[in-house]
Amino acid sequence: MTALGFLYPGHAAEDDYPRIEQLLGSDIRVDLVHTDLGEDAQRVDVLRQIGAPERLAAGVQELRHAGAEAVVWACTSGGFAHGWEGAQEQVRALARTAGMPASSTSFAFVHAIREIGVRRVAVGATYPQDVADLFAGFLRAGGVEVTGVHGAGVATAAETGAWGEPEVLSLARAADHPDAQAVLLPGTALHTVAHIPVLEKELGKPVLTANQVTVWEALRLADRRVNAPELGALFTREPIVQV
Structure with a gap:
């Protein structure tokens, strides 16, 4: 065990x-x-x-x-x-x-990006844009190229936790970029585990969630x-x- x-x-x-x-x-x-x-x-x-x-x-x-x-x-x-x-x-x-x-x-996130062998990622975060940009800066410090950052502007973890599959899919679509080899959805307050298969099928690329x-x-x-x-x-x- x-x-x-x-x-x-x-x-x-x-x-x-x-x-x-x-x-x-x-x-x-x-x-x-x-x-x-x-x-x-x-x-x-x-x-x-x-x-x-x-x-x-x-x-x-x-x-x-x-x-x-x-x-x-x-x-x-x-x-x-x-x-x-x-x-x-x-x-x-x-x-x-x-x-x-x-x-x-x-x-x-940095280690997982390396694991799947990609270099360019797009970020879709529920955070306000300034917080989402900080995450992108962190990824860049880890040697990751960020093609774009989308912040949804959600103010609290409680509100994020209430999101369901439609909102998660919408966030991923808004974040995706043609040059991105994977899409990242940070935020452990966001329910994503049940949606990963449909996210990857919808976007046609790996999706990494918190x-x-x-x-x-x-x-x-x-x-x-x-x-x-x-x-x-x-x-x-x-x-x-x-x-």
Whole structure:
């Protein structure tokens, strides 16, 4: 049994995680601990507080007791809002506190992009445009070419969590660009796991979503590879060999 640990801020789309667990198979357990969200606002000043060390540390003990082998901070904006260096320090501090390999959703996107072997991506975010642009800047710092950024202007995680398939499809279509080799939908407050097959069929290219890449990142840290076609191209492709 491989146990994966996740720190998830507040409540929005956390039911994506048991859904993913079902799709992965019986020998993988997904353990999720909720952290204090504080103010629910997709503003940069607020987002920098969501992933404060004391908030993340509060949930780590429970994951250790559950036997987690790796932990991922399951919040995209609560990572990239600190910039590349700040997000790295956040993850290093989390690893020290947890005593296990650690990462965050922001870095999960960069690693997943490399995994599927693409270089040019389009971003469709529920965030306000200034926050969405920060995510694009983070990706560029990771060596990714961003062909375009679409921010939907949603103000809160709660509102994002209420979106269904029509809104998710609309966001992906609005973000897609002819030059993009994949489309990214950041935001762990957005329900996407049930929609990945239709998203990839509609766009004709890989679609990477926050909760999907978050669990994939935990599997990577635990040195596990799982074939799960319902979770999209990321979970079906052979690993890319970097030359």
